[in-house]
Amino acid sequence: MSIRSLPRRLLLLAAATAALTAPAAAQPVETLQQVKLLLDWKALPTFAGFFLAREMGAFERRGLDVRFSETQGAVSSAKMIGEGKEFWIGSSSGIATAIGRSKGLPIRSLAVYYQKSPTVIYTRTEDRIAHPRDLYGKTLGLVPGSITNEEFRALLAANKLDRSKIKETTVDWNAYDLVEKKVDALIDYDEMAPAELIAEGRRIMMIRLSDFGVRAYSLNLIVNDAAWADPEKREIAQKIEEAVQEGYNMVRERPADAAMHFSRIFPRLAPRYIDRSMATVSQQLSGPPTGQQTRAGWEATIKTLDQLGLLDKPITPDDVAILN
Numbered sequence: 001m002s003i004r005s006l007p008r009r010l011l012l013l014a015a016a017t018a019a020l021t022a023p024a025a026a027q028p029v030e031t032l033q034q035v036k037l038l039l040d041w042k043a044l045p046t047f048a049g050f051f052l053a054r055e056m057g058a059f060e061r062r063g064l065d066v067r068f069s070e071t072q073g074a075v076s077s078a079k080m081i082g083e084g085k086e087f088w089i090g091s092s093s094g095i096a097t098a099i100g101r102s103k104g105l106p107i108r109s110l111a112v113y114y115q116k117s118p119t120v121i122y123t124r125t126e127d128r129i130a131h132p133r134d135l136y137g138k139t140l141g142l143v144p145g146s147i148t149n150e151e152f153r154a155l156l157a158a159n160k161l162d163r164s165k166i167k168e169t170t171v172d173w174n175a176y177d178l179v180e181k182k183v184d185a186l187i188d189y190d191e192m193a194p195a196e197l198i199a200e201g202r203r204i205m206m207i208r209l210s211d212f213g214v215r216a217y218s219l220n221l222i223v224n225d226a227a228w229a230d231p232e233k234r235e236i237a238q239k240i241e242e243a244v245q246e247g248y249n250m251v252r253e254r255p256a257d258a259a260m261h262f263s264r265i266f267p268r269l270a271p272r273y274i275d276r277s278m279a280t281v282s283q284q285l286s287g288p289p290t291g292q293q294t295r296a297g298w299e300a301t302i303k304t305l306d307q308l309g310l311l312d313k314p315i316t317p318d319d320v321a322i323l324n
Contacts, residue, residue, distance in 0.1 A: 050247060094112060111245070116217075121185050123206075129203035129205060142170060259279075
């Protein structure tokens, strides 16, 4: 993979630090090329790498004026970027990317930030739901259109569970129904609603899907095939990849600093939540170099999804990812 050696990572981290402590030597605003980038959910620490890249001037230094838009989940993002009408680049998840590709969506992954799924089923501590089997007879809230629904299906298949023994209901993407005891369990990314509850001092238990057979690439950067085939847009995509890597390198190496800057960008979010969530994101980024995706990693992801019956047709790593 390009931009992956340790010396380069250290240079990028140093550049990020300098950019946040002094005015960036960016091009005049009128010369910047505007790009619309689609995020698959709300402005939360999960996407800190994108927002910090803009905050530290990493896009500007590459001649880009990147504007963010949001959609309702990774499945929606994959579909919209596959259509290529308003958006041709943005975030998704490895699972949504692979499933989308198997359905014929012309998308491929450019970088992978989360090497494994951060998705958890979270419950009240006093209910003692510690294993997927403990969900039998309980009510689980699911958010329509979320990739977590596919991950839940994967969890059932991986653990040979009878879905009819678990009550399901539709909920909004927040923790109210769990707090108010309308449901026994909810499903979300670890650093989202669960981190918010913990920051508020609430006691919850979490079942990590990656600990129970759902092992697959998660948060990633995807690009439309036709856009990637266009030399001008390919160059822009590569610049975006480099800039976002700078942002996520800060989260990975200095989560406290990343949280401080993210709080400045989004003062409406509780500082304790941002601190907790950013630390969780930093842990997700640990391991391989930031953004790294490999043939072996995609082979493992595809194998998992295929064995669980989540792919519409066979796909290969070259179908789903841009591997350098």
